[in-house]
Amino acid sequence: MFSILIFLIIFINSVISSHDHQKPPLPVIIDTDGDTDDFLAILYALKSRELDVRGVTYQGDGWSHAASAQNIVDIIDDIYPGKNLPVILGANYDLFESDRNPKTLGSPGCFYQKSVSENARRDTDLLYGLNRQLRLSKRIWYDALVGFNITKNFADLIDSTIKQTGKKPTIIATGPVTNIATFLRAFPTYTKRIEKIVWMGGAIDVPGNLFTVPNNTRAEFNVYLDCVAAQELLASDLNILLVPLDFTNKTPLNPGFFDKLSKLTSFYGKFTYKLLSTARAASFGSDSAFYNAYFLWDPKAVAVVKNIGISKIVSNRKLAVTCEGKENIDGQFVSSQILTKANFEVAIDALVSNPVEDSPFFNDFLDVINKD
């Protein structure tokens, strides 16, 4: 009898694990700043069956103006038809500036935001004009503008996620974390209602990427663009998993990747090929400059959340973020005396194949966006 019971338990267990792929998807909220790779990260998340995207919050203090939220509405309504997922507009200015100079925002201040040129924002706002080739939604994002309140809307989104899924949401942050820091100032106890925040940001043991602020060699844009928000995030009791440049650098784009991408047959596979080909041609001077400077940073944070075995996670780092209003040193992760909390983790090592375009991240990304 006893052995039959054991057998039964083992049998049931193996049935459950063989149906693992059918387990309910992970509820996520994406907080974005609208660069091309943020757009691709949202596309990848929407099309990944492991994830249940509950809404997108948008900030205009990064790589695009927040009006390009319309692009996100278009892909959400196409991929999740009828769901009317919230796409919520948040901060337009970094906290350093809005705390100190609330009356003069945008002129002449906001030096962090000046590190992104208006030409870059022009390109990303309209996805180089390719956004007209998306399957356009009837939902006009402007209609949602009335009554936007990032703190209240964020809280409502978290509450409805818990109510409807029985799970706390994971937040995937792909830009500066102004919205999240602003939200936590208003609702500090909500850290307990968030499973984890996975943030593409920072450069730990590798150079930064502020090509427009060449004297600042160690900062990464998402941290630099709102270093006050970064400090507040680190000081909170949120579970944080950082996906820094150390990780994203390991799987660069190359001609082999473009070759694979060019062969995709789905609507979004072809769209992604056009988008990345245009970015390569338009913004970097030469192909080799593009391959050195442009990475699929944010889709890699999505892949880390999907937990498909592409990363090695480490914790117990002693790190702090610099933020003094000095462009040459701000936004850097530096050593600190204090051990960063146990709930701060870093994805440091990526699984890389040879050739690199065969790495698990690329295989999954291409596979998912090529699904019709």
Ligand SMILES: *[C@@H]1O[C@H](CO)[C@@H](O)[C@H](O)[C@H]1NC(C)=O
């Ligand atoms: C946003 O919502 C919060 C929480 O309900 C409220 O305290 C705050 O006053 C609202 N802000 C605006 C600008 O309406």
Ligand SMILES: *[C@@H]1O[C@H](CO)[C@@H](O)[C@H](O)[C@H]1NC(C)=O
């Ligand atoms: C950057 O560094 C160079 C060389 O040290 C210096 O001449 C220049 O003034 C610096 N620029 C800024 C904006 O600090």
